Amino acid sequence: MRLDHQHVLIVEDEFFIALDLEDSVREAGANVVGPAANVKDALALLDAETITAAILDVNLGRELSLAVAQRLEQDKIPFIYHSGQTALLGSPAWPKAPVVNKPAMPIALIAALAEAIRK
Amino acid sequence: MAVNILPLPNSVMTAFEILAASDPRACLLVNAQGIVQSVNPAVKHSLPGIEPGTDMMSVSASPDLVAEFLAQCARTRGPVPGSIVLTGMDGEPNDWSCHGGLVGEAADGSALIILRLQLSELGKSAFAKLNQKINALNSEIEWRIRADQATAHLAAIVASSTDAIYSKDLDDNITSWNEGAERMFGYSAQEIVGTSSRSLIPQDGRAEEAMILRRVTAGETLEPIETVRLCRNGNLLDVSITPSPIKNRDGEIIGISKIVRDISVRKRIERSLSAANKTFEQLVNNSPFGIYCIDADFRIALVSAGAQKVFENVRPLIGHDFSDALRILWPEPIASEFIDLFRHTLETGETYHGPNTVENRNDTAEQEAYDWKIERMILSDGRPGVVCHFYDLSEHQKFEAALRESEQRFRGTFENASVGIAHVGLNGQWLEFNDRLCSLLGYTRDELLQRTLDSVRHPDDHALDGEQVDGLLSGDVTSIQCEERYIRKDGSIIWLGVSVGLQRDDADSPAYLIHVARDVSDRKAAQEHHEFLMHELSHRSKNQLAVISAMARQTARSAKSLDDFRGMFEQRLHGLAVSIDMLVKQGWGGVPLRNLINKQLEAFKGSDDRLQCEGLEVTLNSTAAESIGLALHELSTNCLKYGAWSVPTGTVSIIWEFRSADTGKQLFLQWVERGGPPVIQPTHRGFGQTVIEHLVAQKLDAKVELSYPTAGLEWTLLLPLGD
Incomplete structure (x- = not known):
């Protein structure tokens, strides 16, 4: 599964996971935007960069990524949630998007993102 | 009778009157023909049929003898004794001894003779008999007068008496009936006299009446009898009857008189007195308090239910000599002291009050304490006795001590409890709460009193809902348990585990709610921490796995x-x-x-x-x-x-x-x-x-x-x- 020509925003506060996602996304042929560890940085990147898809961690430690998800939905940018706390997404405030449970194999994550983009 | 009184020479008349006036014998001045010329005063008594003009021949049974005696006197100078028969005042011929004497000549020349007459012995006895008869007649007249006076007097008394007085003959027929009887029984004398007295006697009184009749006629003197009589209007009347025999002059009993007195008022008073006495005795007997009465003979007369226990070793109880009873109960010298006190009150009427007498009993050896009072009063037998009221302080003290201990235990539990306790009225107002509740809620007692439990409860936590309280009130539920947040004075939240129960009163009606509140903040915090940890663990473990796998891949890249x-x-x-x-x-x-x-x-x-x-x-x-x-x-x-x-x-x-x-x-x-x-x-x-x-x-x-x-x-x- 390839993500050629895609500009993928990575929003992840966990340093090692972010590093790993970066490698995985880059290996799938896409350009990495970020990673952003918080909402403020993520929104700044959305304003400044070309972004065609996104991988979104739900719990960013001190905050949740709800504002980023709503912005992605508003900009019609396909994205997937990558989280260990999927229960948080039960609230209707969260835009609908595919959810990949942590921990995930990089290949499964890339496949889910490619599917989201294809739709 | 022909009167033939000759004109007498003054000298003869005067001499006769002077000679005969004071003579106790009957003296007559007669002429030769036997015609009485004058009499002295004694004649009026002894020979009342002879007066001046009387012919002596006509009053004598033997006129020849009289004529002969007079002729002899006229012939003879000096007194002539003789005897003649004359009819005296009793109408019977009597022998009179007679002395005649010639005293002069009348104007016609006939002789005038004085006769001095004296009853012979034979005549005297007949005269005495006559006298006796006269006396008897006189005394009868006197008796009759007195009797008439007494009868009139008695009649007045009888008539005016307020008592009913009537008499009856031996055949039970009423013979007299006074005004008092008219008033008492309602019959007039006119309608009842002559009828049977049975109409006055109730059916069940006949035997008694027969007995009275029998005893009175037998000569017995009866005391007044209290019984019942029937009035005309059908009412029964309480009466006292005094029967007496009525005798004739010969002492034979010919009837019975009855004095009847209305005693209905007295009877009513007696009955109410008797009822009062009975009530008094019942009151004493059934009283749960300590009361007993000692009679005038210093014997136990009455003992209340509440005093029975004190006398449990005195048998038999009623009638027991009180001195002996006291010596059973109390040791000497206390017993004697008590006896003296009771006797003193019985004799003088002075009351005595022993406010706190503590002594050891003789029979049970237990210490007992009494507050007691004795006073004299008239008992139902009408005689003075002593009433003792007492109050068993030992029982009271035991009870008080138990109550105090119970109260202290409750207070101790209430005040020192590690939980907050509140008694809340069914209207939601405090009745009582302990200091612990104040400290749990952070208010002083006064501050908390200004509030209610509902006002310090967190608004999001429901107060007891009506259904639960109904369950408590109906008894379906014995207690309600809940955990609720309360807002402390400083605004902080405290979690209280509250258990609510219902206290009922003696009549089993709901009285108030008992809230017991314990601080469950620590447990709540622990629970929240636990939830936090579980959440963290889940989150972190997943995250760690993700981190570790990422780290492994990163390490692998540079290895x-x-x-x-x-x-x-x-x-x-x-x-x-x-x-x-x-x-x-x-x-x-x-x-x-x-x-x-x-x-x-x-x-x-x-x-x-x-x-x-x-x-x-x-x-x-x-x-x-x-x-x-x-x-x-x-x-x-x-x-x-x-x-x-x-x-x-x-x-x-x-x-x-x-x-x-x-x-x-x-x-x-x-x-x-x-x-x-x-x-x-x-x-x-x-x-x-x-x-x-x-x-x-x-x-x-x-x-x-x-x-x-x-x-x-x-x-x-x-x-x-x-x-």
Whole structure:
């Protein structure tokens, strides 16, 4: 599964996971935007960069990524949630998007993102 | 009778009157023909049929003898004795001895003769008989007069008496009936006299009446009899009857008189008195209080139910000599003292009050205390007696002590309870609450009194709902349990476990609610902490797995060989494990920086002198501890491989301090290596360096500087301190 020509925003506060996602996304042929560890940085990147898809961690430690998800939905940018706390997404405030449970194999994550983009 | 009185010479008449006036004998002055010329006063008594003009021949049974005697007197000078028969006042002829004497001549020349008459013995007895008869007649007249007077007097008394007085003959027929009887029975004399007295006697009184009749006629004198009589209007009347015989002059009983007195008022009073006495005795007997009565003979007359126990060893009780009873109950000299007191009151009427008499009993040896009072009063037998009222203080004291103890126990439990207790009326108002409830809610007693339980309950937590309370009131539910938040005076929240029960009164009606509240904040906090931990654990474990797999992949990318990967990965895993281990031990609450340094560097530093640590006490939160821990781990790995610790003499010093910056307080942390081989800046940027430079910076929003002076590597961290 390839993500050629895609500009993928990575929003992840966990340093090692972010590093790993970066490698995985880059290996799938896409350009990495970020990673952003918080909402403020993520929104700044959305304003400044070309972004065609996104991988979104739900719990960013001190905050949740709800504002980023709503912005992605508003900009019609396909994205997937990558989280260990999927229960948080039960609230209707969260835009609908595919959810990949942590921990995930990089290949499964890339496949889910490619599917989201294809739709 | 022909009157033939001759004119007498004055001298003869005068002589006769003078001679005969004072003579007790009957003296007559007669002429020769036997015609009476004058009489002296005695004649009127003894010969009332003879007066001047009377012919002596006509009053004598033997006129020839009289004529002969008179002729003899006329012929003879001097007195002539003789005897003649004359009819005296009794109408019977009597022999009279007679002395005649010639005293002169009448105007016609006939002789005038004085006759002095005296009854002969024979005549005297007849006269005495006559006299007796006259006396008898006189006394009868006198008796009759007196009797008439007495009868009139009696009749007046009878007539005016308020008592009914009537008489009857032996055939039971009423013979007299006074006004009192008319008033009492309602019959007039006219209608009842002559009828049978049975109409006055009720059916069941006939036998009694027959008995009265029998005894009166037998001559017995009867005391007044109290019985009942029937009035005309059908009412029964209480009466007292005094029967007496009526006798004739010969002493024969010919009837019975009855004096009947209306005693209905007295009877009514007697009955109510008797009822009052009975009530008094019942009251005393059934009284639960200590009352007993001693009669005039100093015997026990009455004992109330409440006093029975005191006398339980006195048998028989009623009629028992009271002195003896007291000696059974009390030892000497107390018994004698009591006897004297009772006797004194009985004799003088003085009351006595013993407010607190404490003595040991003779029969039971137990100490008893009484408040007692004695006074004299008239008992139902109409005689004075002594009434004793007493109050068993020992029972009272025992009861009071038990009550006090119970109250104290309750107070102790209530006030010292480790739980808050409140009695709340069914209207929601406080009745009572303990100090613990005040301290739980943070209010003083007075402040809490101004509020209600509902007003300090958290608005989101429901008060007892009506259904639950109904359950309590109906008895379907014995208690309600709930955990609720309350707002303390300082605004903080306290979780109280409240148990509500219902207190009922003696009549089993709901009285008030008992709230028992215990502080469950700690448990609630523990529960919340537990939930937090479970949540953290789930989150972290998933996250850690993601981190570890990412770390493994990152390590693999830079590994030169599988052995290299394994070595590196194990070390990093160890570094991560150390931080997590410490966090778990601290309950994820945070880790002191000094402990983190020691733990992370323990395996690398070799001897203690190769590491100097200096800094104040500072605790790192879990994120900071994890990131800084990993950075310290990478720094140590690097130091051991290439830096100060790669030679025997190199040292590492870690210092930290708080600094103030424009953005606020910062933690300044510096790692400085000295004494190692000269430092050469690396050309290849490995995973370790990425961790050292970017992990902390990104995770903690910190500023990180990594520099490579020849003397030794320096790593500086400026961490903004939020809170």
